[in-house]
Amino acid sequence: MALVVILISAAFAEHQNKVVSDQAVRADVLTKVNLIRAKLEGNINGNLQLVRGLVAAVVTEPYMGQQRFASLASNLFGADSQLNNIAGAPDLVVSLMYPMEGNEQAMGLDYRKNERQRAAALRARDERKLVLAGPVELKQGGQGFIGRFPVFVPSAGNTERFWGIISAVVDVQRLYRASGMLDDDLGIDVALIGRDALGHRGGQFYGNEEISKSDPVTADVLLPSGSWQLAAIPKNGWPSTPSNAWLLRAIMATAGALVVFPFLVTGRLIGERQRNYAELRRLSRRLELALEASAIGVWEHDLATNELTWDERVNEIYGKPAGEHRGYTDWAGAIHPDDLAGANADFDRAVASGRPYLSEYRIVRPNGEIRHVRSKAILYRATNDTPKMIGAEWDVTADVLLNKDLVRAKQLSESKNAELESAKARIEHIALHDSLTGLPNRRYLDQVLEDYAANARRSGGHAALLHIDLDRFKHINDTLGHAAGDAMLVHASTVLRSKVGDEGFVARIGGDEFIVLCVVRDDTKQLALLADRVISQMREPVYYQGHRCRFGVSVGIAVDNGKGVEAKHLLVNADIALYRAKRRGRNRYEFFTGAMQSEIVDTKRIADEILGGLERNEFIPFYQPQFDAKTLEIVGVEALARWRHPVKGILAPDVFLRIAEELNVVSFIDQAILKQSLLDFEEWSAAKLRIPRVSVNVSARRLQDEELIKSLREQNIKKGTVSFELVESIFLDENDDLVTWNIEQIKELGIDVEIDDFGTGYASMVSLLKLQPRRLKIDRQLVTPIVKSPQRRQVVSSIIEIGKSLGIEVVAEGVETMQHARLLKGLGCDILQGYAFGHAFDSEGLKTFVRSRRLRTAS
Numbered sequence: 001m002a003l004v005v006i007l008i009s010a011a012f013a014e015h016q017n018k019v020v021s022d023q024a025v026r027a028d029v030l031t032k033v034n035l036i037r038a039k040l041e042g043n044i045n046g047n048l049q050l051v052r053g054l055v056a057a058v059v060t061e062p063y064m065g066q067q068r069f070a071s072l073a074s075n076l077f078g079a080d081s082q083l084n085n086i087a088g089a090p091d092l093v094v095s096l097m098y099p100m101e102g103n104e105q106a107m108g109l110d111y112r113k114n115e116r117q118r119a120a121a122l123r124a125r126d127e128r129k130l131v132l133a134g135p136v137e138l139k140q141g142g143q144g145f146i147g148r149f150p151v152f153v154p155s156a157g158n159t160e161r162f163w164g165i166i167s168a169v170v171d172v173q174r175l176y177r178a179s180g181m182l183d184d185d186l187g188i189d190v191a192l193i194g195r196d197a198l199g200h201r202g203g204q205f206y207g208n209e210e211i212s213k214s215d216p217v218t219a220d221v222l223l224p225s226g227s228w229q230l231a232a233i234p235k236n237g238w239p240s241t242p243s244n245a246w247l248l249r250a251i252m253a254t255a256g257a258l259v260v261f262p263f264l265v266t267g268r269l270i271g272e273r274q275r276n277y278a279e280l281r282r283l284s285r286r287l288e289l290a291l292e293a294s295a296i297g298v299w300e301h302d303l304a305t306n307e308l309t310w311d312e313r314v315n316e317i318y319g320k321p322a323g324e325h326r327g328y329t330d331w332a333g334a335i336h337p338d339d340l341a342g343a344n345a346d347f348d349r350a351v352a353s354g355r356p357y358l359s360e361y362r363i364v365r366p367n368g369e370i371r372h373v374r375s376k377a378i379l380y381r382a383t384n385d386t387p388k389m390i391g392a393e394w395d396v397t398a399d400v401l402l403n404k405d406l407v408r409a410k411q412l413s414e415s416k417n418a419e420l421e422s423a424k425a426r427i428e429h430i431a432l433h434d435s436l437t438g439l440p441n442r443r444y445l446d447q448v449l450e451d452y453a454a455n456a457r458r459s460g461g462h463a464a465l466l467h468i469d470l471d472r473f474k475h476i477n478d479t480l481g482h483a484a485g486d487a488m489l490v491h492a493s494t495v496l497r498s499k500v501g502d503e504g505f506v507a508r509i510g511g512d513e514f515i516v517l518c519v520v521r522d523d524t525k526q527l528a529l530l531a532d533r534v535i536s537q538m539r540e541p542v543y544y545q546g547h548r549c550r551f552g553v554s555v556g557i558a559v560d561n562g563k564g565v566e567a568k569h570l571l572v573n574a575d576i577a578l579y580r581a582k583r584r585g586r587n588r589y590e591f592f593t594g595a596m597q598s599e600i601v602d603t604k605r606i607a608d609e610i611l612g613g614l615e616r617n618e619f620i621p622f623y624q625p626q627f628d629a630k631t632l633e634i635v636g637v638e639a640l641a642r643w644r645h646p647v648k649g650i651l652a653p654d655v656f657l658r659i660a661e662e663l664n665v666v667s668f669i670d671q672a673i674l675k676q677s678l679l680d681f682e683e684w685s686a687a688k689l690r691i692p693r694v695s696v697n698v699s700a701r702r703l704q705d706e707e708l709i710k711s712l713r714e715q716n717i718k719k720g721t722v723s724f725e726l727v728e729s730i731f732l733d734e735n736d737d738l739v740t741w742n743i744e745q746i747k748e749l750g751i752d753v754e755i756d757d758f759g760t761g762y763a764s765m766v767s768l769l770k771l772q773p774r775r776l777k778i779d780r781q782l783v784t785p786i787v788k789s790p791q792r793r794q795v796v797s798s799i800i801e802i803g804k805s806l807g808i809e810v811v812a813e814g815v816e817t818m819q820h821a822r823l824l825k826g827l828g829c830d831i832l833q834g835y836a837f838g839h840a841f842d843s844e845g846l847k848t849f850v851r852s853r854r855l856r857t858a859s
Contacts, residue, residue: 002263006256013252014245021242025234029217032186033232037219039179040230044170047083048130048147048224050076051168054086055149060845062153062163066096073098082178084144084171090164092121105140111165117146120196121165124148130225132197135172135205144169147224158816158835176206190232191216197226207231214238296394301328301377303351304386317373317395319365336362336370343375350389354379357389360396372400436486437493440507445515446568448505452517453560453567461519463560463567464527467574468496468534470512471552471586484544485512488551495537499530515571524559524591531555531589539587554581555589576600606659609645614668618644621673621680622840623694625849626811626833629825634850636693638725638833639677640840641669667702671711678715678722680843689850695723695754704738709745719750723774727756743771754811759799768806775831776803780814783834787819797827804828 057072058064064072073086077099085103088096094109111121116136124131127150134145147170151163176182181190191207193200199220204212215238216231242248297314301307308328315322318334335343339361350357357377362370377391432444440448453463470492477485489512496506496514504518520527538553556578558570577592584590613619623637643651660666674696684691702708703726724746747753752774759782768776778799786793796812803810812824815834824832841849 002259003256006252006259010249010252010256013248017242017245017248021244022238025239026217029188029232029234030219032188033190033217033219033230036180036186036190036232037221037230040175040181040221040228041223043082043175043178044132044145044221044223047081047170048132048168050081050083051086051147051149051166055151055166058088058151058163058166059153060841061848062151064096066100069096070098070100080178082170082174084138084142084169084174085140086169087167088164089121089167092125092164094167103140106138109139120146121148124150124165125162128152132223132225134170134196138169143172145172145175146170154839181206187235188232189235190230192221192228192230194221194226194228197223197228199227200229202228296392298392299377299390301389301391302386303389314393317371317393318363319367319369334363334365336364338362347389350377351379357391371395372397434508437490437508439493439497439514440505442507442509445505445507445509445517449517449570450567452505453570456519456560459519461521463570464518464520464524465558465570465574466516466518466527466531466534466589467556467558467571467578468514468516469554469578469582470538471554471582473512473551476549476551480544480547480549484547484549487544488542488549491542492538492553496534499533499537515574520559524557527557527559527591528589531557535587535589552587554578554586556581556592557589558592573597603659603662606656607663610643610656610660610663610665613643613645614665614672617672618646619669619672620644620842621677621696622650622842623677623680623846624833624840625838625846626695626831627837629821629829629832632837634691634853635831636695636723637691637846638695639673639697641673641697642840664701666699667705670697670699670702673697674722675715678717681721683843684847687847689847691846691850693721693723693752695725697756698724698726700727700739703742705742706738708742709749712746712749712751717749717751720752723752723754725754725756725777726773759795768802768808773808775809775811777811777813777833778829780834783812783814783820783824784816786823787817793823793827796824796829800828 054072054076061068069088076086077083085106086098087094087103087106087109089109089111090096092111094106094111097103097107100107109117111117117133120131120133129150131148132145133148135143136146138144147168149166149168151166152160153163155161180186189208189211191204191209191211193202193204193212195202195205211231211233214233216233218232219230221228221230295313297311297317299308299310299314301309306328308326308331310326310331312322315326318330320326320330332340332344343359343361346359347357356379357375359376360372360374363373364370372395373393374396375391375393377389379387380390381387432440432447434441456463470488473485473488476488489508492512492514493506493508496516500506500516500518504516507515507517509515516530518527518530535553535555538551542549542551556574556576558573558577560567560570573592573596576596577590580596581588581590620642621639622642623639625634626636626638627633628635641653641657643656645651657666660669677694677696681691681694726743743753753771755768755771755773755776757779758776759779776799778796782792782796782799786796800810802808809830810828811831811833812820812829813833815821815824815832815836817836820834821832821836838849
């Protein structure tokens with residue numbers, strides 16, 4: 001059996017060794033594949049990312065020629081670039097190329113007429129995104145991967161038109177070499193699957209086809225528009241035998257020998273035991289003598305004659321003189337009267353049953369000393385002899401006294417343990433309950449939450465959690481003191497107990513927050529009813545020492561839907577719903593939904609990206625020109641915040657402004673826009689663009705910055721070149737002395753103050769006189785309808801008249817058409833801003849716009 005077990009174990013070990021060895025080899029290949037995959041992704045994405053800048057330039061300069069195109073494209077080709085060429089195809093016909101040398105045959109290529117490239121080009125146009133194709137045979141020779149970027153440029157009426165395609169060709173061999181695919185030192189053979197970035201559906205386009213059939217290690221190469229699959233095996237194929245196979249076999253053989261050898265030795269030991277058996281009997285006799293020398297007395301009782309004999313040791317135990325013959329009466333007379341009957345009963349029972357005799361009793365020595373004796377015997381019948389009970393007895397007084405001491409100690413210990421258990425129970429109750437309200441606390445809630453949800457599922461229901469927060473509780477604490485607040489918390493806990501009853505679990509988790517756990521079936525209306533009852537009851541006034549206290553509650557509700565959500569996430573979900581309830585006005589309840597979770601996740605992602613964007617200087621200004629209503633000359637530009645997102649491109653404020661306000665980083669964005677605007681303004685001045693001023697939006701939080709004036713002084717802003725646009729509500733808070741002081745200091749620095757979005761707030765004549773702005777800007781909501789609405793036109797006219805009567809320049813934004821411009825000029829408006837004259841540009845785009853207007857004016 002041992003040999004069979006050893007053989008089976010050896011076979012299993014060799015199999016496991018093969019599995020482990022294969023896993024190690026595959027892990028090594030996977031490491032190398034991941035290295036190649038990372039380089040492929042980095043090289044492809046890097047090359048295409050370079051081209052995105054050229055695409056952005058084409059959007060701003062849709063009519064650029066070959067020389068301008070070559071000048072911009074040449075900046076993208078470095079020493080280690082894998083780009084072969086870049087082609088521009090306005091209206092899908094290649095007419096722009098860099099480098100031209102070697103690529104002349106591609107000029108004039110019409111994608112619509114080329115069967116091999118038409119589908120990819122049209123797909124890029126229709127889907128409005130990058131399409132990566134390849135590898136393809138190039139018309140000018142060789143192979144390459146082609147990334148096609150659709151280009152859409154602004155058109156009249158705030159629309160876009162399709163300009164054409166920018167194609168970037170990545171050289172196949174240079175890409176493979178830079179990505180390490182041609183490196184023989186890696187020791188692997190690789191294959192690429194996924195022609196035209198279609199993943200495993202695209203078919204293999206690189207490497208030996210046997211690789212895909214040899215159980216390869218695979219990894220997905222993620223591309224800007226699709227993916228490839230990278231497959232690899234070792235150069236000589238997968239090893240059939242592990243390198244340590246013979247070592248393992250030697251170890252198993254040694255282990256088998258170590259198992260079998262003891263069996264052989266055991267056989268010899270059995271023979272040796274037989275030889276030692278006689279010696280063992282001699283040692284047994286010695287043991288008997290040793291027992292006789294011990295303190296144990298031996299006795300013999302003949303059951304037929306009732307004759308009892310014992311040795312001298314028994315005389316010593318009973319305190320009898322040595323050498324005297326004793327009998328049954330001597331034994332019975334020495335036993336304590338209270339134990340005699342029991343001792344006799346034990347003896348008679350053993351004789352009747354033939355079982356061993358065992359008894360313990362007290363004896364009284366002649367001197368009156370009481371000792372405890374234990375006696376044990378067995379029934380013995382020799383051939384042709386009467387039955388006898390042969391036994392021994394010994395003094396166990398010390399053991400009995402020790403046992404009594406142990407019993408007393410045990411009783412004392414049990415009493416102490418009971419006291420400790422009681423104290424522990426009190427401590428646990430204190431640790432798990434709120435000392436003020438007596439409700440379970442957060443720790444108790446954490447302990448029961450998982451089991452509560454599990455029990456709810458087993459009973460066919462769902463665990464529901466209500467997160468309750470007291471509204472206006474801080475006001476009571478601040479006005480009447482914490483004692484009043486504590487009374488309100490006790491009142492709230494009483495209300496919750498009464499409304500929930502025995503059907504739920506109520507806990508206070510801290511401050512003025514409570515949790516209710518209950519079980520619901522398919523209908524969640526009962527939760528809404530419970531929340532309504534709690535909200536209604538909490539609205540009732542509570543009297544404290546003659547003061548009438550009122551507060552409300554907001555409730556967030558989350559239900560375990562049984563879709564694998566952990567019970568602890570119910571707390572998070574209910575907290576999200578509570579946050580929504582507070583945002584929507586308080587004194588209400590909200591149920592948690594998946595949409596809330598998505599909103600939280602999106603907000604968190606955008607918030608993280610905003611913070612990262614501030615660190616990477618991704619917030620930049622775009623400039624919209626402002627024109628004199630009479631001469632149509634450029635009299636300034638408004639700096640508009642834009643986010644140059646690394647993935648999504650240029651984003652307007654409606655994407656990030658609300659979240660930036662929640663993060664309290666709007667002032668940092670304002671600061672970044674102002675700093676960059678000043679740098680751009682200096683560049684325009686050096687280029688003789690003659691742009692008189694730049695207007696920058698300033699948030700309310702920025703105006704509350706105590707260091708604002710100091711930082712502005714450090715900028716050395718030239719007087720009259722910068723305007724700060726403020727919304728109406730900023731200067732109406734008369735209690736904020738810091739804002740008022742900052743505005744006055746801004747004026748003293750020579751920075752103009754403008755009121756933005758005038759007409760949408762609640763500014764008054766007194767406010768205008770108090771602020772004395774240089775300009776006010778009529779909001780686009782009032783300007784846009786003036787063409788069709790006489791009433792709106794009259795409102796705009798009134799605002800212009802107010803501005804002129806107070807000596808304030810009037811700017812109209814949202815001028816969409818020349819008809820708007822003519823009407824506003826007729827109404828006396830000073831400055832016009834809108835898409836009728838120009839969109840918002842980055843700094844370079846604004847330069848091009850200003851110069852092109854001058855050229856048109858000169859011509």
